[in-house]
Amino acid sequence: MQIQVKCSCGEGDCPEWAILELQGTVEAQPSFQNSLQNLQIGILCRQSQENYTFSVGYHELTGTKVKLKKPMLVLKKIKLQNEEEMGERDVNSLRVELDVIGIIRHKILFKTRPKALISKPQPAVKEKVTQPSSTVPN
Amino acid sequence: MDMEHRRLGSTGGAEAVLGLQPNSTMSIAYHSLFDSHNDITLLEIDEKLVPDILQQRVTIRGQPDEDAVLCTQSKTYALKFVGTSNSVFLIPPSDKAVEECNEKDDMTIPVASVIKVAPGSMELVEVAPKLDKLKFLLSQNPYSFVEASDMDISHEREKMNTGLYRWDDLADKVQASNEELRSGLQALLAVEIDGYWRVLDDKYMDMILNMLLHDVILNDWSFNALNEDEVLRALETDGFPCNIAMHCLKVYGNKVEEHIGGSCMWRLEERRVCVHFAREILKNGKMKMETFMAEWIRKVPDGMHASFDMLEGEVLTEKLGIETLVYYFSVSSLPSTPAERFNILFQERQKWEWKDLQPYVRDLRVPGLSSEAILLKYTRRTQPTVDAEPVFSAR
Numbered sequence: 001m002q003i004q005v006k007c008s009c010g011e012g013d014c015p016e017w018a019i020l021e022l023q024g025t026v027e028a029q030p031s032f033q034n035s036l037q038n039l040q041i042g043i044l045c046r047q048s049q050e051n052y053t054f055s056v057g058y059h060e061l062t063g064t065k066v067k068l069k070k071p072m073l074v075l076k077k078i079k080l081q082n083e084e085e086m087g088e089r090d091v092n093s094l095r096v097e098l099d100v101i102g103i104i105r106h107k108i109l110f111k112t113r114p115k116a117l118i119s120k121p122q123p124a125v126k127e128k129v130t131q132p133s134s135t136v137p138n
Numbered sequence: 139m140d141m142e143h144r145r146l147g148s149t150g151g152a153e154a155v156l157g158l159q160p161n162s163t164m165s166i167a168y169h170s171l172f173d174s175h176n177d178i179t180l181l182e183i184d185e186k187l188v189p190d191i192l193q194q195r196v197t198i199r200g201q202p203d204e205d206a207v208l209c210t211q212s213k214t215y216a217l218k219f220v221g222t223s224n225s226v227f228l229i230p231p232s233d234k235a236v237e238e239c240n241e242k243d244d245m246t247i248p249v250a251s252v253i254k255v256a257p258g259s260m261e262l263v264e265v266a267p268k269l270d271k272l273k274f275l276l277s278q279n280p281y282s283f284v285e286a287s288d289m290d291i292s293h294e295r296e297k298m299n300t301g302l303y304r305w306d307d308l309a310d311k312v313q314a315s316n317e318e319l320r321s322g323l324q325a326l327l328a329v330e331i332d333g334y335w336r337v338l339d340d341k342y343m344d345m346i347l348n349m350l351l352h353d354v355i356l357n358d359w360s361f362n363a364l365n366e367d368e369v370l371r372a373l374e375t376d377g378f379p380c381n382i383a384m385h386c387l388k389v390y391g392n393k394v395e396e397h398i399g400g401s402c403m404w405r406l407e408e409r410r411v412c413v414h415f416a417r418e419i420l421k422n423g424k425m426k427m428e429t430f431m432a433e434w435i436r437k438v439p440d441g442m443h444a445s446f447d448m449l450e451g452e453v454l455t456e457k458l459g460i461e462t463l464v465y466y467f468s469v470s471s472l473p474s475t476p477a478e479r480f481n482i483l484f485q486e487r488q489k490w491e492w493k494d495l496q497p498y499v500r501d502l503r504v505p506g507l508s509s510e511a512i513l514l515k516y517t518r519r520t521q522p523t524v525d526a527e528p529v530f531s532a533r
Contacts (some may be wrong), residue, residue, distance in 0.1 A: 002199050018230060022224060076177055
């Protein structure tokens with residue numbers, strides 16, 4: 001079986017995607033967990049040339065924009081539904097293609113632990129950042 | 139405020155994130171289509187492979203029960219999934235249509251939407267092509283004299299269609315890049331007959347070589363200057379189709395000059411012809427060295443000289459009392475993956491001297507591993523004294 005890797009955007013024209021990467025996971029409050037769509041995660045702020053902050057609920061992360069050592073391609077699996085063939089062929093021979101829909105060259109990486117934002121209290125905590133390891137400074 | 143943000147939807151995109159100016163702020167939200175999106179994966183690749191991929195010269199090959207590999211035109215790569223415990227938020231470029239209609243609303247700060255949290259990415263590791271499978275596929279149905287001379291092919295053909303592969307079938311089934319597949323076919327001495335890639339059965343090869351040598355004597359040709367047109371014509375009269383005759387020239391000879399009187403010239407390679415006869419003689423099993431050498435020298439055509447060192451990597455010898463026995467053990471019949479190769483070699487012999495072992499391992503290739511490293515990994519080297527020959531045994 002062969003899967004053709006295609007790029008329908010045309011050479012040199014593949015749109016750039018972005019990655020925002022942070023340690024641990026972001027957890028929404030239980031009431032939102034099943035309907036994350038359109039929910040705000042946090043506020044990204046470029047404070048200076050170098051520094052970015054990402055505020056999620058009470059927490060603030062600091063990070064930088066990093067160029068990836070090797071680019072990453074965003075691949076999307078496309079099932080080719082050829083109706084004429086479908087009748088004769090079984091599911092195993094269902095043709096699949098991989099479409100390169102984007103390329104990623106940079107990410108904004110937050111590798112610090114979250115800092116608590118005590119100066120800006122909000123009544124309802126919508127989301128919190130949980131860290132894989134124990135304590136949070138401050 | 140929460141509700142306000144919830145309804146903002148997806149306006150900005152990756153370009154807004156990457157192009158965010160100093161002292162600016164934007165909102166990051168889950169996309170209206172945020173989901174696990176299992177059909178979207180990330181593939182990390184070398185910058186130098188990017189053009190190959192964007193120009194659609196890359197395929198992923200493998201059967202459902204095999205680990206998929208990615209093939210460029212010349213190389214084969216294993217695909218490895220590398221997971222991450224970080225949260226990797228994937229932000230696609232903006233959907234232009236949505237962006238425009240939201241631009242009017244200048245009260246909002248830009249929003250970029252996360253379509254998926256990537257659990258990790260695929261990485262490429264260069265690997266050797268899986269050419270043993272090619273060998274197996276082609277060996278299922280070798281082309282024989284019977285098939286070649288059978289003119290009435292109409293209904294018989296149906297039956298013989300099993301084990302026949304066109305180029306596309308092979309590319310579908312063998313995990314190798316096109317270039318590797320092509321050189322694999324060459325190494326197996328395969329030939330394209332009626333659109334199918336075939337190996338010729340030993341008996342048929344023997345017949346056609348003998349016929350060629352016979353024609354050489356008959357026409358008083360020289361081994362070093364065979365006129366392609368004349369050879370093909372003669373062999374065709376003897377009942378060998380042109381493509382098979384041409385194949386015979388390629389297997390046992392080399393092209394010397396392009397044109398002498400408008401025709402290509404070929405030279406028969408002494409070693410290849412001699413090895414062929416040695417193999418024919420040893421087909422029935424082990425022989426005493428003296429008997430073998432006498433018969434070999436007798437069989438080799440006049441003007442060619444058989445010498446035992448031609449058989450490096452083709453035969454092995456063993457001592458039985460005062461006798462030396464010789465038997466056929468060709469490197470071409472061994473697996474090409476180091477682990478399987480060494481397994482068979484050490485089943486054959488527990489201890490190998492370097493001069494014996496070398497012809498059986500020199501063709502092994504593992505990307506990123508030197509020949510020394512391969513030996514170190516799969517063998518134990520012992521050297522009783524400083525000036526003694528090193529001996530290799532299983533690890």
